[in-house]
Structure formats: structure tokens, C-alpha cells
Amino acid sequence: MAVQEIPKIHADLNATFRTGKTKPMAWRRAQLKALKKLHLENEQALCQALKADLGKSDFEGWGAEILVTCNEIDHTLQHMNEWARPERIPTPVAVQPASSEIRRDPLGTVLIIAPWNYPLQLCLAPLVPALAAGNCAVLKPSELAPATSKIIAKLVPKYLDPDAIAVVEGGVPTSTELLEHKWDHILFTGGGNVGRIVMAAAAKHLTPVTLELGGKSPCIVGKKTKIGQAARRIIWGKVYNAGQTCIAPDYILVHSSRKDELMAAFERALKRFHGDDAQKSADYGRIINERHFDRLVGLLGDHKVLFGGTHDRDDKFIAPTILDAPDLDSPVMTEEIFGPLLPVHTYETMDEAIKFVNDRDKPLALYLFSTDAKERERVLNETSSGGVCVNQTILHYIVNDGPFGGVGPSGMGAYHGKWGFETFSHRKTVMTRTTLVDPDILYPPYSETKKKWTRRLA
């Protein structure tokens, strides 16, 4: 689809929205069922596209990109009638007799811009609440995952209502042209720098934005921890999708007394998951492109490697790599890693670990491995992050009933489940007053008696 077609797509979708076609619950539910069918009937082709783009194993492609969205659809279909139902709320005595409620309106035509790391799920999962809430939508998949972008562009018009949902493929010029237009909401997933561009463009039209960004998600390993289990859960979350996960644990802060055990357990876990040579493992992914490969090798620099450290540019392979206490001002400790490198630092007291986290940007995720309930409560109370996962990594993402989103530089707004429905709805308060009586109290001429009564009722 050419950039020149964008104005017409924008106008056509707005026209569809104004017909009211997308408002009935029956239309919304039919679209969600069709979206699920798209996934189920094309599972193999979708997994092949993900493999072509990211070397993703079928298990990870199916699990993180197909299953997650299908679960989101099921959860939404189960609850959306209740989410959409007008909500009765109390009316102040002063304006009685009257009744009040909150109604949820669709916003209109929304734009969803997706990244390349989970190129299918992060494009189609936000569409679930957008459709459930009754909107039209334009999807802009990532050009850096071309096979997935292509299959999304092929399948979406085949399964979903083309009057209301469009896919626009392309890179920066396409995004730039899309952002020229007035949307009713933009949900952007990607890096903070592009997030700023999106927000600035949205500001011209006063378009609200949800920014799902990234950053450095810390992982604190406490003194009291089941080290073997913690190592497996951390390293699994780190090397899933070759570390190219927005909520991957970025670096470790381990109590100094447990560091050696943790390192040995990381090595055991990696060998168990991917054998002696991860390059030969069918389950280990590849770096998206040469640019990101070079960036990661640059981050690796000449830091002390405790495990891994090998790479192969022709294969876009970087081994799972543990780094021993790289300088705090080196890029691997200041930039989001977004790859299979895991720096490890130690701390002596929890005060120190909490300070380390709080001295930096508020992260998208925070991980804590500890069997000490008091310590867990402390960390939860004294830090701020998009979400927290205790004694596990990345799986809090699939808690349908909780909001997923960042805070501060890791993002704004949220989606998943009801929170996505709210993101793509406008909540309007509706007060309906009786016509049976019309008390004189609010009307001029005002008097001390009216004031006295108003004060009493307010």
C-alpha cells in the first residue's frame, strides 16, 4: 500500500465510523472471532514468517505471538458485554431527583504502530481492545520484520471488515505520513526516541496516546532465594526471543553472598536449555538485523565475560552472555540492551539495591527473586515500575486482568483486558434529571434561604 493512499484510507475509515457500523456489540464480537480464526487457520504460515524474521522457534512463535493474542480475544469476548454496560453511579442530593451513569463510547479511528520484536502479537493484540470498544483501526506493522508485516497485510483484509480495519505497511516515511493525520487515539509500541516523535505529532491534533516503551528492567536477587530456580527463571526470560523482549531482565543485582552460586546456576540452566553451543539449538533465536547485531557487539565491548561472549554476524547469532560488573557508565549499563547480554552487579544491603534502581529511570518491569516476605514488601513499596514480577520473569505480561504499561520514561497508559477496553473508550458521565418536578432553589433571584438550603444539600 503506497504512502499516497493514506489520506484516502484515513477518510474512508472515518466515514465508516460515522455510519455507526462498528458500534453494535454483534459487529465487535464477530470481528474478534474472525481475528481468532485468522490466527488459528494460519498458525503454520504465521510461525514461518516469525522464523524468517527472527529465527523464532515454532514454540515461541506460537506461545508468545499466537496464544497470547488468542487468550486476549477469549478473555475479551467473555467480559466485554460487562465492560461496555452503562455503569450506574450515585447522583448528589442537590440535583435529585435524577439518575447518573457512565457510558463508554468508542473513540473513532485509531492508529496502532507496532515494533519488530514480537511483530505479530504487538500489532494484533492491541487491535483486540480497539475492536471490542467499537473503533475503526489502522495497523502499521514494523518494516524490520518484513515477512510478518507482509502476512499481516495479506490476512487482515481477508478475515476482518475492510471498511473498518486497514493495514499500512512501510517504514519511517509511512509512519511520518500516518502521523500527519488526525487520529482519535494512537497506541505506539517501540523505543522512547520514536515515542517522543509520535507524541509530538499527536499533540498537533490533541490526539491522546498510549506509549508502550522500553528501558532497563532490573532484576534483584535477594540473599534468601532458591538460586537454582531463580537462575532458570531469569535466564529463560533473558534469552527468550534472544533477549529482544521489552520486559526482558536487563541486568542483575545479586546479593554478594550469592553471586558465585548464581553464576554457576546460570551456566547449568543455559546448557540445559540450549546445550553447549546455543548456535546449534533449534530453540534459540537470532538478532533481527545486522544493525542491531553490531549495536549489541558494541555493547559487549571488552567487558569481562563470565559465560558466552561468542557471536557470528553472518548468522546474526549472539550467544547468551553473562557480563561481570561492567562499568556503570558504560553503554551496556546505561542503554537498554535488548539482546542476550546480561550484566551482573552485586550489592551488600537491600538499601543499596533499591537506591540503585531509584537512581535510574522508572523501568517497564522490575524483577525480584526472594523468599523473604518482608524484603519483597520493602521493594514493592519503595520502587516504582510499570509492573513487577516476583520470583519469575516476563510472565506477568499474560495476567489479563492487570494493566500492562510503563511509567515515566517506560511509557504511559496501559492495555490488556479491561484496561485496553478503557484505553480505547471514552467514558462519559450522563445525568438524567426528572421532568416531574423543577425545584426553584438553583434559579435566580438568589436569597439567603436558597443559599442555606443549597449549603445543607451540597
Ligand code: NAD
Ligand atoms: P522503534 O521505536 O524503532 O519502532 C517502532 C515503530 O515505530 C515501527 O513500526 C517503526 O516503523 C516506527 N518508526 C520508527 N522510526 C520512526 C519515526 N522516525 N517516526 C515515526 N515512526 C517511526 O522500536 P523497535 O526498534 O521496533 O522496538 C524496540 C523498542 O520497543 C525497544 O525499546 C523495546 O523496549 C520497545 N518495546 C516495548 C514494548 C512494550 O510493550 N512496552 C514491546 C516491545 C518493544
